[in-house]
């Protein structure tokens with residue numbers, strides 16, 4: 001059933017993704033309530049209401065449920081218990097199972113492999129001895145990552161052509177948390193697909209974007225990606241498979257490595273709107289944010305067609321000083337997040353340059 005205009009959509013998390021969801025919700029005639037501990041957050045500057053409390057505060061979650069006709073979230077580290085408890089009171093999309101799968105890199109890869117989607121080889125690692133054994137199995141090269149709470153390349157350590165041995169103290173240095181060693185993927189490029197699934201099971205996938213990272217943070221997304229049509233189709237098909245397997249509602253971001261032969265290994269799934277999909281607001285009639293609101297509100301999905309080629313670039317920290325120059329450019333869409341302080345590594349905004357579709 002579709003939500004009538006004027007209904008309130010609850011959003012857990014008050015960052016820029018919540019802000020852009022709130023803008024799209026408003027355009028479709030909905031109100032928004034944000035649950036976020038930080039006052040005057042980017043999303044609350046746009047939303048109708050902020051509940052200022054921790055994401056797992058039971059009273060605040062009850063308040064959000066009472067205020068909302070449907071609840072969604074803008075980041076994948078929402079406590080699964082909190083999201084699951086909400087389901088008894090109000091529909092929660094995407095389903096909490098998607099959070100459960102995406103929050104742990106081992107369960108994520110196990111899930112992907114289980115539905116026939118290839119990933120890098122991996123081994124769970126809890127001790128230095130397990131690390132030694134896993135590195136030996138991967139011929140001395142791999143990436144050690146925290147299983148949980150990693151983002152923007154944080155909590156990672158690269159091993160290249162190392163002799164297996166002498167890793168005493170590594171697990172402690174990584175914080176004595178559960179780890180995963182992934183085999184090193186010699187990828188040619190990285191791409192991502194933003195796809196949506198509606199309450200009726202319909203799926204819409206945008207064209208894959210080619211992503212370049214700097215210091216572990218997304219720098220640019222370019223569309224079209226320099227990949228053959230077969231690779232693009234495989235990425236879309238994999239995203240659709242993930243959506244169906246999770247009985248998903250809403251937008252998902254799926255990141256892939258592209259190998260020299262054009263084949264794909266899935267790297268990560270993000271059960272939410274995604275930074276590598278910001279280009280959709282400038283190069284498509286319907287952005288990922290509107291698509292997500294349509295899905296969770298029970299409205300029909302829109303076409304993911306792209307009318308332009310584009311390059312999206314993030315404005316990180318002091319990059320925001322470029323704004324006056326950027327504003328002088330034609331065919332450039334600027335989006336700022338309303339953050340007062342430009343700290344290093346902080347996402348302040350992004351812009352998308354569009355050009356005629358070739």
Ligand code: AMP
Nearest residue numbers: 120143151152153182183184185213268
């Ligand atoms: P992640 O936090 O998993 O998205 O990793 C951050 C970045 O590290 C990715 O975008 C890749 O550029 C690189 N990376 C991650 N995992 C691997 C891997 N198994 N092999 C090679 N590069 C990787």
